[in-house]
Amino acid sequence: MSDIDNVEIGQKFIGTIGLKDGGTLNISLAKGETLYVLGGNGSGKSSLLYHWARNSSSTIFIAGNREVVFHSSAVSISAQDARQRVDWAKNNISNEQSRVEKAYHNSVDRLNALLFSLKSASDDTNRVYRQAHQDGRESELKKIAANEPTVLLNEALRRASIPIKVDWDKNSTLVVRKDGYEGEYGVREMSDGERAALILASEIILGDKNAVVIADEPERHLHRSISSPLMQYLREIRPDLSWVVATHDLSLxxxxxxxxxxxxxxxxxxxxxxxxxxVDPGALPASLSEAVYGAREKVLFVEGTEASRDRPLYQQIFSGITIVPVGTCRDVCDAIAGLKVVPQLHHMESRGLVDGDNRDDSASLQEKGVSVLDVYAIESVYYHPRVIASMLKNSAENVSLKEVEKSAVEAIKDTLHLAKMTAYRSYREKHLRSLLDEATFSSTVTDALTIDGPNLVSMAREKLEQLKAEGNWLEIARCYKIKATGAPQAIARKLGFSGFEQYERAVIKALANFQDLRTEVKSIVPDPFV
Known part of the structure; x- marks a missing residue:
């Protein structure tokens, strides 16, 4: 029975890794799934990728030491020449010398063929658009236009924070317009990083359906702040692809x-x-970190678990930083302290970020490298007035921020339940901080902690009732667990969403698309590394 016969339904066989002990690792991936190939210099990452590419029937191969210099910014070859050069590149990857010879990478010929393919795909999309318009299929026009290759390419560049746009002029030249600069120039005058991003995005946009992307160190010509969001966007628009990525970037x-x-x-x-x-990328061995890292990695420890719904929000806010949920506030402090004890074993710069929780120990936490949110919990950021106001700009609903806040306040019905939750959480945090360690416990005499639970609940409820009467939604979000109320649902529906889950997903997507929202969120959430 062959390796392919053992592949599960819905999986695509990628290739086999022969092992020194005589065994094998047989790798298969589902559509949209990614395999990361990690290892130090000389561990055979590129050799493995070329080995798999030579034995795959449908591959989008992106070489690591690829040429990124265009001979011309204009389409300068015929359709027949373009086809021959693409076929030549595919056929010759089977040559055992293809990994080490420049001719088998993105040579001038191959880049000329890429420009031709990009222009042809744009022309074809425009043809389909004109036909749909002539046939009166108006509902299809927006979708067709959104999938025009240069539109997708410009969105990829924007997601990667590269401030340029490309388009074809009347002479079939791919020209560039850069934010803050007058005039335009050809793609061959782009910077190395800009050209590398353009080539990577173009190859994915134009790639065969249901293919396997094999990318060798996409960060080689691109900073992680560019390569990570760029790859994320390309995976969004090509869910039919499977991905194999060799990288030195452990945070990916x-x-x-x-x-x-x-x-x-x-x-x-x-x-x-x-x-x-x-199986668990979060458990990568320390020896690997030593082998592949030449620079420090920023790690942000937060409260919660790996399955927490808060993680996508953290990742959008702190792009380029590894987010590690570790449990409680105390666990966050312990994680940072633990790394500080063994600096010789890692290259990480670590910080922490914890929920507000009505804390009174923010100053001491700051000394430990832990910042405190100015709202009750990270999920409260979704419902901060400034975030709501930003989302209102793109909402089709004719409603004001004041009306949304009023609806949120009115949705809080059971003030006693909310007060109990908030009072207990405050007590719990203070109690955990007062716990003695084993050494201190055996040598300390202290009075028992006196708790007046009913009074704490009463005070929390009285404050909440006062804030409701004032319509002070911001202060309610700062001091209470609003996720336990009907307020998030009320806010979401006021903004035209079916529920809070759909609204939160929209906020995540908007954070990737709109700089004004990112600015607002970053003004709410402290940056522990600053």
């Missing part, structure tokens, strides 16, 4: 929930490796 697999990871420790030649399949 750590941020990709559900991804698979293969670690290559040593290459022995003849397609034989010492390798390991890692």
């Amino acid at each position: 697999p750590r941020d990709d929930v559900g991804a698979k990871v293969v670690i290559l420790y040593k290459y022995f030649g003849q397609h034989i490796w010492q390798a390991e399949l890692i």
Whole structure:
């Protein structure tokens, strides 16, 4: 029975890794799934990718040491020449020397063919658009226009925070317009990083349906702040693809929930490796970090678990930083302290961020490298007045911020229940902070902690009732667990969403698309690394 016969339904067989002990790792991926190939220099990452590409029938191969210089900014070859050059590149990847010879990477010929394909795809989309318009299929026009290749390409560049737009002029030249600069110039005058991003995005946009993307170190020509959002966007618009990415950036697999990871420790030649399949990317061995890192990595410890719904929000706010949920506030402090004790074992710069929870210990936490939110919990950020106001700008609903806040306040019905939750959480945090460690406990005599629960609940309820009477939604969001009330649902529906889950997903998407919302959120959430 072949390796392919063992693949589960819905999976695509990617390839086999021969192991030194005579065994094999057989790799398969579902559509949209990603395999990260990690390892130090000389571990055989590129050799493995070329090996798989040579044995795959449908591959979008993106070489790591690829050429990124265009001979011309204009389409300068015929359709027949373009087809021949693409076929030549696909056929010759089977050559064992293709990894080390420049001719088999993005040579001038191949980049000329890429420009031709991009222009042809744009022309074809415009043809389909004109036909739909002539046929009166008006409902289809918006979708067709949104999928025009240069539109997708410009959105990819925007997501990667590259301040340029490209378009075709009347001479079939791909020209560039840059924010803050007058005039335009050809793509061959772009910076190395801009050209690399354009090539990567173009190859994915134009790639065959249901193919396997094999990308060798996409960060080689691109900073992580560019490569990560760029890859994220390309995966969004091509859910039909499977992805194999060799990288030195450990934060990529750590941020990709559900991804698979293969670690290559040593290459022995003849397609034989010492390798390991890692199920949990968050448990990458320290030895690998030592091997692949030459720079410090920023890690932000937060409250919660790996399955927390808060993680996508953290990742949008702190792009380029590894987010690690570790449990409670005390766990956050312990994680940072633990890394400080063994600086020789890692290259990480760690900080913490915890919920507001009506704390009175923000100053002491700050000394430990832990910042405190100015709202009750991270999920309260979705419902902060400034975030709501930003979302209102793009809402089709004819409603004011004041009306939305009024609806949110009125949705809080059971003030006693909310007061109990808030009072208990405040008590719990103070109690945990007062716990003695084992050494202190054995040598300390202290009075028992006196708790007046009913009075704490009464005070919390009285304050909440007063804030409701004032219509002070901001202060309610700062001091109370609003997620336990009907307020989030009321806000979402006022803004035209079916419920709070749909609204929160829209906020996440808007954070990736709109700089004004990112600015507002960053003014609400402190940056522990500043």
